[in-house]
Amino acid sequence: MATKTVKKSAAKKAPAKKPAKAAAPKYGYFDDAAKEYVLTTPATPIKWCNYVGTLNFGGIVDTTGGTLVCKGDPALNRITKYIAQMPCSDFKASTIYIRIKDGKNYKIFSPFYVPTLVKLDKWECHVGLSYMRWIAEVYGLRVQVTIFVPTGSNTLLQDIQVTNIAGGSKEVDIIPVYEFSHFEAEKQLTNADWVPQTMTLKGHWEKDGHVVLEQYAYMKRDYAVNYVTADCKVGSFDGDRRVFLGQNEMGSWANPLSLQNKELANSECDRGDNIAALMIHAGKIAAKKTFRTCTQLGQEQSLKVAAKAIKKYRDLKNVDKAFEELAKFWENYLSTIQVNTPDAAFNSMVNVHNPRQCHTTKNWSRYLSLYQLGYGTSRGIGYRDSSQDLMGVMSHMPEEALVLTKNLLSVQRPEGNAMHQYAPLALEEDNGNEANAGDSREKKGVLDENGNPAYADWYGDDHLWIVLTVANYLRETGKMELLDEEIPFYEAGKKRAQREKGTVLEHLKRSVKFSREHLGKHGLPLLGFADWNDCMNLPLGAESTFNTALYAKALLEMMGIEEALGDKEAVEMYKGWYEDVKKAFNDSAWDGKWWTRWFDKDGNGYGVSSAKYGKIYCNGQSWPVISGIAFGDRAVQGMDSLNKLLNTKYGVKSSTPGYRGFEPAVGGISTYPPGAKENGGIFLHTNPWVMIAETILGRGDKAFEYYCQINPASKNGILDIFESEPYCYPQNILGDEHKQFGMGRNAWLSGTSSWTYQAATQFIIGIRASFDGLVVDPCIPSAWAGFEATRKFRGATYQITVKNPNHVCKGVAKMVVDGQEIDSNVAPVFTKGVHKVEVTLG
Numbered sequence: 068m069a070t071k072t073v074k075k076s077a078a079k080k081a082p083a084k085k086p087a088k089a090a091a092p093k094y095g096y097f098d099d100a101a102k103e104y105v106l107t108t109p110a111t112p113i114k115w116c117n118y119v120g121t122l123n124f125g126g127i128v129d130t131t132g133g134t135l136v137c138k139g140d141p142a143l144n145r146i147t148k149y150i151a152q153m154p155c156s157d158f159k160a161s162t163i164y165i166r167i168k169d170g171k172n173y174k175i176f177s178p179f180y181v182p183t184l185v186k187l188d189k190w191e192c193h194v195g196l197s198y199m200r201w202i203a204e205v206y207g208l209r210v211q212v213t214i215f216v217p218t219g220s221n222t223l224l225q226d227i228q229v230t231n232i233a234g235g236s237k238e239v240d241i242i243p244v245y246e247f248s249h250f251e252a253e254k255q256l257t258n259a260d261w262v263p264q265t266m267t268l269k270g271h272w273e274k275d276g277h278v279v280l281e282q283y284a285y286m287k288r289d290y291a292v293n294y295v296t297a298d299c300k301v302g303s304f305d306g307d308r309r310v311f312l313g314q315n316e317m318g319s320w321a322n323p324l325s326l327q328n329k330e331l332a333n334s335e336c337d338r339g340d341n342i343a344a345l346m347i348h349a350g351k352i353a354a355k356k357t358f359r360t361c362t363q364l365g366q367e368q369s370l371k372v373a374a375k376a377i378k379k380y381r382d383l384k385n386v387d388k389a390f391e392e393l394a395k396f397w398e399n400y401l402s403t404i405q406v407n408t409p410d411a412a413f414n415s416m417v418n419v420h421n422p423r424q425c426h427t428t429k430n431w432s433r434y435l436s437l438y439q440l441g442y443g444t445s446r447g448i449g450y451r452d453s454s455q456d457l458m459g460v461m462s463h464m465p466e467e468a469l470v471l472t473k474n475l476l477s478v479q480r481p482e483g484n485a486m487h488q489y490a491p492l493a494l495e496e497d498n499g500n501e502a503n504a505g506d507s508r509e510k511k512g513v514l515d516e517n518g519n520p521a522y523a524d525w526y527g528d529d530h531l532w533i534v535l536t537v538a539n540y541l542r543e544t545g546k547m548e549l550l551d552e553e554i555p556f557y558e559a560g561k562k563r564a565q566r567e568k569g570t571v572l573e574h575l576k577r578s579v580k581f582s583r584e585h586l587g588k589h590g591l592p593l594l595g596f597a598d599w600n601d602c603m604n605l606p607l608g609a610e611s612t613f614n615t616a617l618y619a620k621a622l623l624e625m626m627g628i629e630e631a632l633g634d635k636e637a638v639e640m641y642k643g644w645y646e647d648v649k650k651a652f653n654d655s656a657w658d659g660k661w662w663t664r665w666f667d668k669d670g671n672g673y674g675v676s677s678a679k680y681g682k683i684y685c686n687g688q689s690w691p692v693i694s695g696i697a698f699g700d701r702a703v704q705g706m707d708s709l710n711k712l713l714n715t716k717y718g719v720k721s722s723t724p725g726y727r728g729f730e731p732a733v734g735g736i737s738t739y740p741p742g743a744k745e746n747g748g749i750f751l752h753t754n755p756w757v758m759i760a761e762t763i764l765g766r767g768d769k770a771f772e773y774y775c776q777i778n779p780a781s782k783n784g785i786l787d788i789f790e791s792e793p794y795c796y797p798q799n800i801l802g803d804e805h806k807q808f809g810m811g812r813n814a815w816l817s818g819t820s821s822w823t824y825q826a827a828t829q830f831i832i833g834i835r836a837s838f839d840g841l842v843v844d845p846c847i848p849s850a851w852a853g854f855e856a857t858r859k860f861r862g863a864t865y866q867i868t869v870k871n872p873n874h875v876c877k878g879v880a881k882m883v884v885d886g887q888e889i890d891s892n893v894a895p896v897f898t899k900g901v902h903k904v905e906v907t908l909g
Contacts, residue, residue, distance in 0.1 A: 094786050097794070098193075102397070102419045104794040106130055106192040109180040112790035114155055114437055117194045118815065119223065120216030121430045122491065124366070127437065128199045128214050130192045132179030133159030134245070136223055138366045140492035141252060141434060141441030146293050146366060148248035148255060151437045158182040158320035161245045163227060166326055167206055168238035175326055178203035178210040182320040194794055196397040196423055198390070207233025208352075217389035218396055222365040222376050226386055229349055230357040239349040242326065243362045245295055246308065247282050247341040253443030268306035268336040268343065271370065276300030279377065280343040281370055290368050295343035298361045298381040302348045303330035308340035361386050400426065403463045404828055408847075408854040412780045417827050420780070424795045424820040425459035429468065431816055432456060438798075438813040446505065447490040450475055451599070452818060454532035459821025461539045462828075462836065462860075472536055473554055476574050478502040481556040481567050483581030484595075485529040499560045507596035510604070521606045527585075527595030527614040530578045531621045537575060538624040542836040545861060545896070547631060550575075572628075579625055582618040583644055588670050590651030591615045597734075599686065599752075600721075602745040604734030608668025612656050616690035619648055623695065631838045649696040657701060661708040662687045664722075673733070680726045681736070683712050685719050685753045692760035706760060710769070717809045718749035718777040719757050720802045742805025749800040751777050755822035762830040762846035767876030770831055771848045777823070785809070796820050834858050834867065840893040843906050845869055846877040853908075863897035867904045880909030 095106040106115070109131050116129040126136040127149070135141075135149035147160040162182055166173040176185035178201050189204040198215035213226040231237050249255040249262045265285040272278050278301045282293040305311040305325060310332050313324025325331055331346045349358040363380050367373035379385050406417050432448045435441035454475060457468045474494060478486040478501065487505030494501040510522035541547060554574060555566040569577070582592045587610035594609040599617075622645040629637040656663045664674025664684040674684040688705040691697030697705060713720045725741025725748075726733070739746040754777050761770035775781060779796055782789035791797040791811030798813035829835035833845035834856055841860050853870040879892040883905040889895075894904050 095192075095783075095793075097415060097780060097783070099415050099419065101193070102196055102401075104194040104420075104792075106194065107190070109155075109190055109192070111155070112786060113812075114151070115194075115792045116437060116815070117197075117199050118427045118431065119197050119199070119214060122434065124221040125216045125223075126435065129159065129437075130194070130199070131155060131159075131181035132162050132177070132201070132212075132214075133181070134161040134214070134223070134364075135435070136160075136364065137435065137441070138221060139495075140490060142443050142447070142490070143252075143492050144250050144291070144366075145248045145252040145255070145441070146250075146364070148246045151440055156181055156184060158246075160248075161243075162320070163212060163225070164242040164244070164323070164326060165208065165210055165229065166240045166242065167208065173240075173327060174206055175322070176203075176205055178212050184321060194792075196419075197393060204232065207231065207237060208239065213390070215390060215393060217380075218392050220365075220376060220389070221367060222363050222380060224380060224386060224389070225362040225364075226359070226390075227361065228357050228359045229352060231352040231354050234354050236351040236353045238351050239358065240302075241347040241349055241358075241360060242331075242344060243295075243297075243347070244311070244342060244344040245364055247293060247343070249284055250287060250291070251443065252441060256442070263339050266336065266338060266341045268341040270304055270306060270333060270335055277381075278304055278345070279370060279373075280304060280306060280345075282306075282341050282343065291366060292369060292373075293364070293366045294370060294373055294377070295345065296363050296377055296381075297345055297347055298383060298386075299347060302346040303333050304346065305331040305334045305344040306341060307332075307334040307336040308342045310334040311342055311344050359383065397423075400463050402857070403859045404834075404856070406828075406832060406854060406856045408832075409851050410775075412778055413774070413827070416778055416780055417824070417832075420794050421796075421820060421824045421827065422459075422463060424815065425456070425824050426463070427795075428456040428816055428818070428820050429453070429460045429464075429471065433816050436813070436816045439816060447488045447503075448474070449488045449505075450478065450485045450529045451487075451526065451532050454529075454536045455818045456821050457536050458539050459824045461536075461543050462858075465540055465543050468536075469540060469549070472533070472540065473552075475533055475536075476554045476571065477563065478557040479530060479533070479574055479578070480525075481558065481577070483530055483577030483579075484525040485533070485578075486557055487526055487529060497562050499558075499562055502557055502559075505596075506601065510596065515606065522604065523593070523595040523607055525595045526597055527582075527593055527611055528598045528617050530581055531614070531617045534575050534578050534621040534624050537571060538628060539836075541628065541631070542838055543860075545838070550628070550632070575625065575628070579618065579621050579641070579644070582614065582621075586610075586651075587666065587668075589655035589666060590648070591655065591666070592618050592648075594665060600684075600736070600745055602735035602738070603665060603673070605665060605667050605673075605732075610666040612652065612662060612664055612674075613686050613690055615648060615652050615656075616694040616696060619645055619652075619694040619696045620690075622648075627838065652691070652696045653701075656691075661705045662691055662697065662701075674722070680724055681722045681733075682724065683708060684722045685709060685713055685750075685757065686721070689753070689756040689760040692763050693756060703764060706757075706764065709757065714773075714776075715749065715803050715808075716776065717800050718751060719754050719773065720747055721745055721750040721753055723747050723802075723804070725802070725804050740805065742802035742808065744799050747804050748802045749777075751796055751799060751819040752817060752822065755819065755826035758823075758826040759830045762826075762833070762877070765846060765877040767831070767846040768848050768850075770826075770846060774823070774827065774831065777819075779811070782811070796823060832856060836860060837893060840895045841865055841904075842893050843867060843869070843882065843904060844877075844879060844892055845906075845908065847871065847908075849874045849876050861896055862899050864901045865894060865897075865904050866901060867906065869906045869908065871908045873909050875908050878908055879906055881905075881907040 124138045136146040149160040166175045177183045187205045191202040193200040200213045209230040209232045211228045268282045279296040312318035318324035486502035489502040513521045515521040550572040553568045555563045585593045591610040592614040594611040598611040598613045663672045664687040688709040725746040726737035730737040758770045783793040788809040796819040797811035798817040801810045856867045858865045
């Protein structure tokens with residue numbers, strides 16, 4: 068193979084040098100100019116990862132080169148065999164070996180470090196916007212690998228560049244390897260008879276020396292095949308793992324015995340463990356010269372259908388172009404909201420990492436991560452999860468968000484409540500069985516003393532979130548015609564065409580009506596199987612003050628929608644419902660210094676001062692303020708009690724004190740030790756609600772304090788404590804009742820992302836869409852002299868400058884739009900152009 072000279076391009080440009088002011092902590096640093104986090108060691112405290120592509124085609128790439136790829140549904144159409152529980156040092160579905168001719172033998176290493184564990188002179192992993200890039204140096208070679216999925220494609224690309232940075236020529240081979248999974252991910256782990264009998268890999272040589280490795284489970288041979296190929300000619304390949312590792316797998320991934328042979332065995336695999344290993348001969352690379360190749364992993368209906376993509380990405384110019392298009396996508400996406408405040412960490416999260424994570428949660432919900440493993444029993448797309456995730460991307464991609472919004476509405480029951488989750492592939496197939504009731508199925512057979520079901524099969528909050536989501540879309544776009552579109556309700560066993568239909572407005576009406584018609588002894592909405600806190604599972608008849616506040620918030624949204632439609636009668640009806648539940652809440656839920664969290668069917672309170680465990684709950688204090696049903700002294704006192712009893716240096720705990728043992732009567736909350744998850748842990752999803760509540764009270768200093776406490780970027784210097792990725796929010800941090808206080812887990816797929824982004828942009832910065840225009844209502848730290856922001860809204864760009872001469876937290880004294888002072892803090896709707904908005908606080 069002739070040596071290739073590489074010219075500069077976006078796909079292979081060396082990353083920006085580390086900023087002079089950023090002292091590298093132990094594991095890595097933020098490079099805001101390149102919009103990357105740069106790891107400088109592979110030995111992260113736990114597995115760290117990034118997402119490439121979307122749920123349509125894509126998956127997870129970890130920082131040591133392991134890839135978990137799927138197309139459409141990770142439970143039912145998985146491609147690579149990534150086992151998340153394997154040690155960080157082990158092979159996990161993919162790697163790249165580099166070998167150098169050394170006399171009669173070869174030196175072998177991986178630019179990912181794993182699985183060869185050969186010590187490298189230099190190692191970096193650049194965690195970018197939907198791509199990963201490694202730079203490794205050893206044995207006089209510099210290897211750069213960039214992995215990404217081109218926008219809209221069904222192909223994972225590995226752009227591999229090997230440069231001789233020493234003197235003299237070096238004879239080099241590149242051996243990329245993937246291991247395949249059965250498409251039904253759970254069966255790969257549970258059926259060692261049927262699965263290997265069905266797995267097939269065949270090699271297809273082309274006349275010019277290229278090869279395409281075709282892989283499938285037998286039943287999918289005629290309509291869904293995986294393939295691996297490269298842009299250049301290949302010397303040989305292996306498709307059988309046993310052959311590649313050697314000596315009946317006495318060879319290892321750390322040292323495959325086949326790599327000591329000049330060529331691989333060209334082994335195909337009619338059954339067993341399918342891999343795709345390519346022997347790419349870079350030949351003799353002269354000093355200061357670079358060899359470049361690019362591999363493809365994809366899935367199409369057939370190799371004939373795949374031929375177009377194969378041809379396209381064998382041209383390295385198209386690889387460069389695809390990477391540039393990916394960069395342009397993110398540039399456009401992020402430009403919707405950009406801020407410049409006195410706080411650099413706030414700017415970094417709001418401008419880059421938080422909106423990127425929101426994009427990821429919109430695509431993946433809670434379906435596939437290193438924690439939600441996406442097997443057959445996984446949750447799929449969660450109703451409450453995705454309803455909230457969509458609010459975090461609504462300003463950036465409202466029409467894409469609308470597609471998922473309609474899917475969620477289609478699994479709402481005719482009664483008004485909702486199925487807890489659905490499988491996207493089953494929804495696409497329209498098989499009448501796409502949704503389920505979540506964990507409530509576990510209690511389906513439990514009966515009370517009268518022989519009736521003891522627990523609900525519905526969640527008390529699911530159906531209410533979608534009201535907030537749709538309201539967000541309407542305010543962002545002004546497209547009220549959506550409300551007239553008909554969408555079916557969910558009826559198990561029926562195809563969508565056979566189901567009852569209702570307009571989007573009718574779906575929303577039934578949502579709030581269901582809660583209105585399912586009230587308990589105190590006139591508060593019922594808990595159902597659970598509310599947002601999945602782990603409190605009380606028998607039928609229990610009431611939830613969280614559901615009460617969410618119901619009240621949904622009623623406020625319905626008032627706003629109906630007012631925009633001009634239906635005064637509906638506005639008055641919902642206002643009456645709101646006042647009813649507000650009165651019931653204030654009459655029953657105040658415990659003296661804070662709000663009660665639940666009442667069981669007999670009227671006993673949970674989250675009360677007399678309780679031994681779980682005396683006070685975070686959501687019980689924040690949501691009454693958010694919904695407006697708490698007001699005056701009680702609103703302030705509840706939040707002050709939260710600060711006194713629940714706040715820690717790493718964030719606000721969900722409750723305190725934690726249960727000290729399993730108590731079946733209260734459900735899953737007591738399955739965790741004190742300080743973990745819902746049982747007194749710092750469940751980060753609840754923290755932005757505290758921030759929002761504080762901005763409503765006008766306490767910007769406190770809101771910003773809460774924001775900074777959970778900012779993952781602020782953990783970069785304490786990663787031996789935090790352990791989780793510093794570039795995205797985890798789901799939870801262990802609380803101060805736990806010995807590992809401060810440790811984060813379950814990164815990426817968390818509602819924390821959407822709500823912290825909303826808290827930062829809509830409530831701290833205070834820029835949010837309304838039916839009438841763009842509201843600017845900041846609640847900032849009093850120390851700030853002001854800030855600047857750019858916000859795209861309904862086709863126009865608003866350049867906003869906020870001045871705070873008196874160093875207040877909240878209160879717009881003056882707004883000037885395009886040089887004209889207006890008598891409100893709502894900038895009017897413009898459909899095009901750039902408009903200057905100047906705001907003075909006071």
